[in-house]
Amino acid sequence: MKILITGASGVVGQDLVPLLARPGVQLLLAGPDPEKLAALFPQCETCGDDEIVRRARGWDLLVHIAVDGKGHGGEARVRASDALLAGMANTARQAGIGRLLAIFPVHARGQLSQPVQIEGLDAVTLYVPLVHGARWTGRLRWLNPLPGRLARGLFGILAMLRPTLDVQRLADFILSSEQPGSGSEIILSNSQQDNAWFATSKRLIDLVVAIGVFVVLWWAMALIWAVIRFQSPGPGIFAQTRIGRNGREFVCYKFRTMKLGTRQAGTHEITAAAITPFGRFLRATKLDELPQAWNILCNQMSLVGPRPCLPTQTALIEARERLGVLRIKPGITGLAQINGIDMSDPERLAEWDARYLALQSLRLDISIGLSTLLGSGQGDKVAR
Template structure:
């Protein structure tokens, strides 16, 4: 394999180059100061940007790391000049050189539409413009905080600690925010190109982070205790009102698809008329919802009985909303993107962004994003947003857009 790397003198590049070289990849390192690259990476081929066309013939991959980072003290136009203009110029040169695969490295900050910093805006625009280019296989890979043998940015203080202590301190920090080891990036780049996905996020995930898993379980149990102690009376009142106002049970039990595709019984206050068809909410007529059901769904009080599912460890406070087994398109889309490894939740990233089950592919993509970016701080943001009323829940057939 032969690969061109731009911006290799940055932190990610200094961690990535030795891994790729060790895997047998022939490298050409490109930068504005080739002599600095030669000093940093003895024995590697280096050149300036004006030499790419002549030096990169026969190379299959270009990894674009060159960037004006979000900590740079520069005007907004400088971010767009470097992160958009320069990227597109390099992509065109790569195309002329016959390089079939172009990988643009970006940050997960660019995925947050609420982030309007010049860096995030320029990286979003770069990804859009790159995706529109024809004649080259272009991908944008989004990364959270990257680490390798050393750490950078807000984690750089770990470099001053003894190695065993630094690794021990890193676990709780990684539970707070998503991270990715540079080895995952190297492995992705040396595999055959993976097409079909318009959003590729590489991260370590939290599956193996005991600190995150323990904290999350404790938060779930604390939520159960708070609801049971302080809202137990309200749950009883709601149950009585449902029984009085419409025929049928107060609690609605329904089979849902949980973690690893296992089916479990999910409990909610009944918000629809008895006998309503078992289908996704977006497939149910709006007049199936009872008057009190509308209030419960709007205030999300209908979800309170799910504290029993939390107690049984079938659900978590935050996670992808569990769907019905008959929603096969959504189940398959989630399976394909690895979402089913996640425990379902009472609320989630998709819900606070008004993405419901009427669009299975879009929902599965956002669920997969949550799985990649899962962290305690993100979970807290989702809970706060839910408490503040963001997300209207699944729309009925008359409301679906």
């Protein structure tokens, strides 16, 4: 495999290039200062930007690294990198390179112009959070003198607050034989499911809030139950089978907001006439979700996560399984919900759920929770 790399002199590139230098992989590092590249990577071939077409003709892949390893940067810098990428893409086309992988910081998502589309070139945009290697750089340099186990433990605490990416995983992704299709935009990060600090903290927050709901709001829940029973025939609590973590079914509890006998279907498939007058109030204020505190206590749900769907919503289940979303517990609220995306568009919803999975952190969970409390997201829209 022959790989041309631009932007290798940065912090991420210095950690990444040695991991790509494997048997059967030929690397060529290009940049405006080939002497500097040769000094940094004496084991690799180097060239100037003006030599790319001649030196890399017919190569397999161009990797353009536009991240600084710090996980941040201004919009002007992103725009400059975007313009540079367009030039590199055109160079790759001239050299007959088949594929382009552009690596940008995750904050650049939405700041870039449309993904590079050049005839004859398969282009993929990869967004990454804070990238780290065997040595700590930037603001994390203070971890280097510490014993390995202690440094990793402290990093785990920091990593639960924001998404990160091990440079080894980035290298494995670049060399993988299974690559996304042209025009794809991918967010690559470490899974928080492997971070014991994150898992423990998230579960603790879930338990504290769920117990608090029953201790503080028991009287309000009892009152809501009584009003529902008084206003319309049927139970006060609505129990429905949903799909949870790893595709397992569980019984989800909510205050009933629809008339007795309403068919079992996604909310977007139900007409507004099926909702009771008090149910409209409960759904608008999200008070109908309070009984799901029991699902949290039973470790079937979390406060924040993908909204659980019905077993009959097979298109959404298949999309979530394909994108790895079913690896995490569903939630009462989620990133898709506060952005107004409901189950009427299963593919788009699954993509937003996958985005949440890639960006998962306690800071993001808190932000989603606060946005929900402030009124963002009104649940699945009913049919007209």
